[in-house]
Amino acid sequence: MTRRTRNWLLLAPAGTWFLVMLIIPLTVVFIFSFGERAPAGGVVPAFTFEQYANLPARWAAFKNTMTLAPIGTLSALLIAYPLAYYLAVKSSPKWKTILLVLVIVPFWTSILIRSYAWIFLLGGRGIPALLELVGIEGVRLINTPFAVLVGIIYGYLPLMVFPIYVSLDKLDKRLLEASSDLGAKPWRTFLQITLPLSIPGIATGCMLVFILLMGEYLIPALLGGGKVFFVGNALVDLFLQSRNWAYGSAVAVTLVVVMLITVTVYMRLINRLGASREDVSIM
Amino acid sequence: MTRDNDYISKQKFMQELESYRKGSVTRRHFLNVTGLGAAAAVMGAAVPGLRPSPAFAGDIGDRVIVATWPNYHDPENFEAFTEATGAHVQVNVFGSNEEMLAKLQAGATGWDVYVPTNYTISTYVEEGLIEPLDTSKLPNYDGSAFDARYAEAGSVDGTLYAVPKNWGSTGMAVNTKHNDGKPISSWKEFFDIARDKFTGRAMVHDYQLTTIGSALNYYGYSFNSVDENELADAEKLLIDVKPHLFAITSDYQPSMRNGDAWLTICWSGDGKQLNTDMPEIHYVLGREGGEIWSDYYAIPKGAPHKDAAYALINFLMDPQVNAKEVLAHGYPTADARTFDLLPEALKNDPILFPAQELLTPLEFGAAATLTDPNRAELMARFKSA
Numbered sequence: 001m002t003r004r005t006r007n008w009l010l011l012a013p014a015g016t017w018f019l020v021m022l023i024i025p026l027t028v029v030f031i032f033s034f035g036e037r038a039p040a041g042g043v044v045p046a047f048t049f050e051q052y053a054n055l056p057a058r059w060a061a062f063k064n065t066m067t068l069a070p071i072g073t074l075s076a077l078l079i080a081y082p083l084a085y086y087l088a089v090k091s092s093p094k095w096k097t098i099l100l101v102l103v104i105v106p107f108w109t110s111i112l113i114r115s116y117a118w119i120f121l122l123g124g125r126g127i128p129a130l131l132e133l134v135g136i137e138g139v140r141l142i143n144t145p146f147a148v149l150v151g152i153i154y155g156y157l158p159l160m161v162f163p164i165y166v167s168l169d170k171l172d173k174r175l176l177e178a179s180s181d182l183g184a185k186p187w188r189t190f191l192q193i194t195l196p197l198s199i200p201g202i203a204t205g206c207m208l209v210f211i212l213l214m215g216e217y218l219i220p221a222l223l224g225g226g227k228v229f230f231v232g233n234a235l236v237d238l239f240l241q242s243r244n245w246a247y248g249s250a251v252a253v254t255l256v257v258v259m260l261i262t263v264t265v266y267m268r269l270i271n272r273l274g275a276s277r278e279d280v281s282i283m
Numbered sequence: 284m285t286r287d288n289d290y291i292s293k294q295k296f297m298q299e300l301e302s303y304r305k306g307s308v309t310r311r312h313f314l315n316v317t318g319l320g321a322a323a324a325v326m327g328a329a330v331p332g333l334r335p336s337p338a339f340a341g342d343i344g345d346r347v348i349v350a351t352w353p354n355y356h357d358p359e360n361f362e363a364f365t366e367a368t369g370a371h372v373q374v375n376v377f378g379s380n381e382e383m384l385a386k387l388q389a390g391a392t393g394w395d396v397y398v399p400t401n402y403t404i405s406t407y408v409e410e411g412l413i414e415p416l417d418t419s420k421l422p423n424y425d426g427s428a429f430d431a432r433y434a435e436a437g438s439v440d441g442t443l444y445a446v447p448k449n450w451g452s453t454g455m456a457v458n459t460k461h462n463d464g465k466p467i468s469s470w471k472e473f474f475d476i477a478r479d480k481f482t483g484r485a486m487v488h489d490y491q492l493t494t495i496g497s498a499l500n501y502y503g504y505s506f507n508s509v510d511e512n513e514l515a516d517a518e519k520l521l522i523d524v525k526p527h528l529f530a531i532t533s534d535y536q537p538s539m540r541n542g543d544a545w546l547t548i549c550w551s552g553d554g555k556q557l558n559t560d561m562p563e564i565h566y567v568l569g570r571e572g573g574e575i576w577s578d579y580y581a582i583p584k585g586a587p588h589k590d591a592a593y594a595l596i597n598f599l600m601d602p603q604v605n606a607k608e609v610l611a612h613g614y615p616t617a618d619a620r621t622f623d624l625l626p627e628a629l630k631n632d633p634i635l636f637p638a639q640e641l642l643t644p645l646e647f648g649a650a651a652t653l654t655d656p657n658r659a660e661l662m663a664r665f666k667s668a
Contacts, residue, residue: 040406040654042388057660061667124543140483142543143530225530226489229667237666240385241491242659 026256032249041243051250058251061234062258064220068145068230069213072152073160073206079153080160080205085194087161088168100165103158115151115222122147122223143225151219156212160205167201168194203270207263214259231255347591348373350383350397352578353534354553355449357611364598370591378533379490380653387412387583394583395592398448401436401577402492402648408439414582416443420593423600425620433577433617436647445579446596449552449614452637452645453493453574456539456549460563467546470500470569474524477546482527486547489533491662492648493574494521497548500571506645507652514661521665531666539564555613555634566634572644577617 033051035043087099106114120126122141131139141147171194179189217232231251238248347370361372375394377383380403386392388410399407407413418424424446426434437445455473457466461481467473474497477485487494496506498517508514525531529544538544539557549557554566580596582589598604606624609616615635616622622630629635652658 037656039656040388040410041385041659057664058667123538123541125541226532226666227525227528227530234663234667237663241379241381241489242656242663243381243385243388244656244659244663 029249029252032245033253035246035249037244037246041245043245043249046246051247052254054247055250055254058231058234061229061231062254064145064228065214065216065230065232066258068148068152068228069210069216072149072156072213073210075149075153076156076160076209077202077206080157080164081202084161084164084168084201088165088171089194103161107158111155112218112222115155115219118147118151118154118223122150142223143227145224145228147223148220148228151223152213152216155219156209159208159212163204163208164198164201167198167204171197199270199273207266210266211259211263214255214262343368343370343591343594344588345369346371346373347395347588347595348375348393349595350375350377350386350392350394352377352398354536354556355398355612355614357608359611360599360604360607363604364595367598368591368594370588370594372595379488379492381491381659384412384653391585392583393587395586395588396595397581397583398578399445399581400648401433401579402650402653404436404445404579404581405439405650406654407581408442408444412584413444414584414586414589416446416582417593418443421446421597421600423597423602425618428619430617430619436577437579437581445581446600447617448578448580448599449609449612449616450575450577451551451614452568452642453496453548453550453576454554454566454568455497456535456547456554456557456564456566458539458542458545458561458564461545464563466565466567468567468570470497470571470573473497473546473548473569474501474520477524478527481546484529484543484545485524485527486530486532486535486538486544487521487524487528488535488548489531489666491658492652493548494531494665495658495661496574496648496652497569500569500573503571506572506574507649509651509655509658511657514657518661518665521661522668525665525668550614551634552612552614555632558634559613568637568641568645570644572646574648575642575645576648578614 031045032043034047034049036046036048036050038044083103087096087103091099119142122128124140124142126141128139128141131137141150175193175197176189179193180186184192215232216230217236220228220230220233221236235248235252235255238244238251349372351374353376356374361374365371380400383397383399384403384406387394387397387407399413404413418426426443429447433450434447437443437447455467455470459466461484462476467476473485487497495514495517498520499508499513500506501520502513502516504510504513504516508517529538532538535544535547535549536553536557539547540561549566551566554564557564558566580599582592582596586592599608600618602618602620602624605616605618605621609621609625609629613635
């Protein structure tokens with residue numbers, strides 16, 4: 001067996017999977033997006049740009065996604081960073097393991113069930129009832145963008161914590177000592193040493209969370225009461241309610257394109273940030 | 284919520300628990316989104332010790348898969364069926380006929396029995412998604428016992444495709460506690476109070492047929508209208524109401540029960556269930572009209588356990604079993620044999636059997652109302668607005 005054949009054989013399973021599960025379905029969706037809705041629903045072949053011309057009708061869904069996904073990512077980052085920092089730098093080795101396990105524990109239960117629990121926490125007999133006890137009346141939480149944001153941050157936090165934790169854990173503590181020895185105040189050490197060295201973790205965490213959020217469907221459906229609408233929800237409606245596969249495909253193709261553009265721009269920015277510092281290699 | 288709800292007696296707690304069990308949130312969402320119920324049933328069936336031995340000779344297999352609506356069966360009846368036949372009943376719950384149609388159009392649902400509404404059956408026949416019924420396998424079904432009004436949609440061009448399950452109306456449920464003890468009586472009032480005194484407290488269905496239909500009724504148009512100008516009016520109203528809504532959902536019982544929502548578009552059986560447990564919630568029909576409907580049992584083409592499907596439908600057609608179903612879900616049946624078995628109080632119940640003058644303006648949904656692309660797209664625009 002030549003080296004070449006062996007390489008091909010080793011790549012075959014992944015390649016087949018990639019072809020059958022990604023390339024072919026994406027091609028089908030792309031072809032459907034130029035079709036038309038069949039009278040009772042579904043798709044009939046055609047070549048029309050009508051579906052793409054109709055995209056503005058889903059503007060609100062794109063706007064919601066493009067607002068709540070970045071806000072959710074940023075909020076998760078702001079909450080996760082101090083936590084990861086504490087885990088990696090401050091906690092004793094004994095506690096570190098226990099605390100890390102605690103971060104993973106929620107993953108033992110399905111995200112569906114955990115999001116469902118929030119319906120009760122945010123509903124009228126949950127947190128608003130507690131607030132009423134201390135005299136804050138009339139708070140409504142469930143079925144608002146805020147409820148969706150809470151669900152998002154809660155659900156995705158561990159995905160942000162881990163990459164940041166890993167990059168901070170690898171950090172050479174002697175650099176911090178050196179910085180301090182050379183007279184830098186703690187905040188200056190943080191800004192000039194710790195933060196730049198943890199950028200790969202931040203970049204990975206943000207990327208993971210942001211990409212998943214762009215396709216989010218479950219959390220808005222459960223905590224948004226059908227009123228806070230993501231592109232994912234629009235897609236489910238187009239395929240499972242109004243049965244307009246052609247238009248649904250056009251919306252799906254657009255989401256993929258928007259995502260590719262956003263991620264490309266993001267990668268460029270991060271790489272430029274990395275390139276300005278030779279000691280940091282990104283991803 | 285108000286303070287006077289805070290104290291709860293043991294008895295009340297048990298009532299609440301019971302009603303919560305009946306109108307459980309988790310059932311619809313969990314079964315629907317995860318198929319968890321199906322998974323549990325499959326697991327149950329896979330453990331030999333948990334599988335009851337069939338009580339009669341005809342082996343119909345170990346399971347039957349049903350696609351139906353929320354709060355629409357007596358679980359005890361399903362248990363009795365399993366005990367008698369050895370076949371487990373796996374239940375999938377849906378929020379709209381569109382969703383059911385979409386799944387069947389996409390193919391290979393694995394369902395054995397489903398519960399389509401009157402106006403969908405002709406479309407299923409046209410699309411070749413429904414199996415004609417062999418009445419020799421349904422000895423408990425007696426066509427002459429049914430009021431034709433609620434049974435005729437089951438036959439298309441003289442072929443029987445579906446047998447009647449229950450009928451009912453689509454009206455509104457209002458928590459009168461928040462309206463000085465007064466109910467409301469029209470769709471005009473519904474959408475007006477939703478934007479005023481009940482802002483943030485009203486719900487509409489996640490279903491174009493009933494939500495758009497009710498908005499059309501607001502203007503005095505037909506529930507079934509597909510007229511472009513009339514639909515444009517309905518859309519304007521819905522978009523205007525949307526910021527005031529609590530939710531757009533077909534699973535409205537939980538939030539009506541816990542007090543988060545005070546008003547909702549409501550199917551009569553849900554109205555009955557809510558009113559029984561919380562008398563301050565009234566079920567009313569809109570003066571302008573609304574929907575009257577009839578659901579059917581049918582078997583989709585390619586059902587994997589067809590014998591079990593016939594066995595289950597036949598079991599549920601038994602008047603004794605059917606009467607228990609009615610007691611559990613509160614939807615009337617068109618089967619005279621079952622009606623005779625119901626308690627007097629239920630036979631005279633104004634929610635189950637509304638006065639004739641209230642029924643007269645109601646319309647049966649039309650096939651075109653379900654499949655009209657403009658209505659479908661209007662609903663989607665409303666939701667994503």
